[in-house]
Amino acid sequence: MGxxxxxxxxxxxxxxxxxxxQIWSDGVLYEGQFVNDMRCGFGCLKxxxxxxxxxxxxxxxxxxxxxxxxxxxNEYRGQWVHGEKHGEGSFSWADGRxxxxxxxxxxxxxxxxxxxxxxxxxxxEFQEGKEHGEGLVYDGRGEPIxxxxxEGKRVK
Numbered sequence: 001m002g003x004x005x006x007x008x009x010x011x012x013x014x015x016x017x018x019x020x021x022q023i024w025s026d027g028v029l030y031e032g033q034f035v036n037d038m039r040c041g042f043g044c045l046k047x048x049x050x051x052x053x054x055x056x057x058x059x060x061x062x063x064x065x066x067x068x069x070x071x072x073x074n075e076y077r078g079q080w081v082h083g084e085k086h087g088e089g090s091f092s093w094a095d096g097r098x099x100x101x102x103x104x105x106x107x108x109x110x111x112x113x114x115x116x117x118x119x120x121x122x123x124x125e126f127q128e129g130k131e132h133g134e135g136l137v138y139d140g141r142g143e144p145i146x147x148x149x150x151e152g153k154r155v156k
Contacts, residue, residue: 009034032057047071055080078103101126124149 009020016022016034023029032043039045039057046052055066061083062068069075078089085091085103092098101112107129108114114131115121124135130152137154138144148156 127151 004025005022007016007020007022009016009022010018011020012018015037017036018034019032020034021029021031027048029046030039030043032039032045033041035041038060040059041057042055043057044052044054045057045062050071051068053062053066053068055062056064058064059082062080063082064080065078066080067075067077073094074092076085076089076091078085079087081087084106086105087103088101089103090098090100091103091108096117098115099108099112101108102110104110108126109128110126111124112126113121113123114126119140120138122131122135122137124131125133127133131149132151133149134146135149136144136146147154
């Protein structure tokens with residue numbers, strides 16, 4: 001191909017169509033379905049930094065259900081819309097933290113549960129990645145405490 005990449009797979013009318021494998025000159029690799037010369041359907045994308053996405057694609061972007069393992073060991077499993085975490089999913093950090101719940105435009109947003117590696121947790125509302133609204137927090141030492149949060153801080 002003219003951009004230094006290589007493609008092996010099905011071609012219809014000079015476009016990638018069906019199952020194929022493309023390796024770009026920078027080391028990015030995709031193997032899966034192509035429709036009208038774009039990643040579309042089920043596939044696996046490996047980036048040059050070692051991140052791997054396996055799942056559904058639409059218009060060359062993660063879209064639908066899929067899992068991404070980041071090069072630092074973090075992992076997201078869930079819904080994607082136009083390349084962003086969006087809908088129900090879970091995100092786990094390599095250090096033991098974990099979030100399960102709703103995402104919007106790549107951030108924790110809506111109802112969810114966040115667990116720290118030491119056993120403490122927060123269950124409630126999130127907005128733009130932070131605790132925001134009613135919730136319940138447990139620090140691992142006593143009883144859970146209900147309250148109201150604004151931009152990640154307890155206000156009530």
